[in-house]
Amino acid sequence: MKIPSFFAKILLFGEYGIIENAKGLTIPFDFYKGSLKFDEANFQSKSHKDIVKYAEYLEQNMPEEFDFLSLWGDLKKGMYFDSDIPQGYGVGSSGALVAAVYDRYAVHRIDKNQLNKESISKLKEKFGHMESYFHGRSSGIDPLICYLNIPLLINSKEDIDTISIPKGNGKGAVFLINSGAPGETGPMVQIFFEKLKQEGFRKTLHKEFNKYNNACIDAFVKGKKEPLFQNLKNLSTWALVNLKPMIPAKIISAWENGIKTNDYYLKLCGSGGGGYVLGFTKDFEKAQEMLSDFELETVYRF
Missing domain, CATH: 3.30.230 (Ribosomal Protein S5; domain 2)
Structure with missing residues (x-):
């Protein structure tokens, strides 16, 4: 069998x-x-x-x-x-x-x-x-x-x-960055639930995160790059401000640099704290050069 x-x-x-x-x-x-x-x-x-x-x-x-x-x-x-x-x-x-x-x-x-x-x-x-x-x-x-x-x-x-997602093989890519150490889901989820007790965090999650997140999904499944990357920048910035404890420490600088240069944007992969971070870029070769200190794995090309 x-x-x-x-x-x-x-x-x-x-x-x-x-x-x-x-x-x-x-x-x-x-x-x-x-x-x-x-x-x-x-x-x-x-x-x-x-x-x-x-x-x-x-x-x-x-x-x-x-x-x-x-x-x-x-x-x-x-x-x-x-x-x-x-x-x-x-x-x-x-x-x-x-x-x-x-x-x-x-x-x-x-x-x-x-x-x-x-x-x-x-x-x-x-x-x-x-x-x-x-x-x-x-x-x-x-x-x-x-x-x-x-x-x-x-x-x-x-x-x-x-759902079906668009297929492609262009310069753009979704990729993984190895932070170099595993994370533990339980403690990260606990941090999130503690944050949920704060009214300000709940408000920005429901109003801002949901807006950027849902717009990214809509653009991704329709293959619309410009609105996808506009909202990815907002989503990456939101996470840097509101979910920073979940971002692996050695990735923080690269995360900030992606927002600054617009060459790629990073977001959490899973609960964070370690493990992989997810990246999006319009030009994977450029992102590889910018992130040469890290091990990258391609997930999807477009």
């Missing part, structure tokens, strides 16, 4: 905002992937032990949802998650594992080939419950995109739809 692989993901727009019902746009990232495998020599591996603990959590919290007889039987065979998705980098390492476990052991699995808004919403809710083990609280979006492996437009918490 062919063992399915589950790819990484990139949340292009909507980081943190989707918690407060902002729009989001997420795409698969097939540069990294993971799959459940078996090897009796893996009983002492970290991955195997992690899945054992995860299985205990699922059995306690979602006892009717999974075939635990098969799950525990496979764990006795040395099951582990063979993944090259970097952990703590904002590209869906836990989401891919959640998707893999759901795909193999869910009792009433929702068929990914017969999707509608209702079934996508149910999947998201279920995945949010499953992934909360890793982050304390989860929107369910990461496992959803890892499971479905298609671009998703998040209109609201209850309204998610599949």
Whole structure:
């Protein structure tokens, strides 16, 4: 039997905002992937032990949802998650594992080939419950995109739809910058929720972030570069002012320089604090020169 692989993901727009019902746009990232495998020599591996603990959590919290007889039987065979998705980098390492476990052991699995808004919403809710083990609280979006492996437009918490995005191979690019160290989602999310207690922050999030974020999504899916980059500058500037604790310290100077020169704009990839930062540029070769001190990975060309 062919063992399915589950790819990484990139949340292009909507980081943190989707918690407060902002729009989001997420795409698969097939540069990294993971799959459940078996090897009796893996009983002492970290991955195997992690899945054992995860299985205990699922059995306690979602006892009717999974075939635990098969799950525990496979764990006795040395099951582990063979993944090259970097952990703590904002590209869906836990989401891919959640998707893999759901795909193999869910009792009433929702068929990914017969999707509608209702079934996508149910999947998201279920995945949010499953992934909360890793982050304390989860929107369910990461496992959803890892499971479905298609671009998703998040209109609201209850309204998610599949979408096609323009294809291109021009000078422009979306890219990743490696900050050099992983981040921890839990503490970053906690900082965000503390900020939400401040009326001023909530106001600017709902009025300014949502405006720039939604305009970026609209321009991106329509292939309109000028409004995309106008709003990316606003979005990058907003994040620098309001989400600075989430920006990896060694990236701050490069972040500011992008806004100053207009050669590229940076934004958070995932929860921040470390891992990857997401970049957008009209001229990738120029951005590479400007960011020569960093390791860049291309996500999308246009």
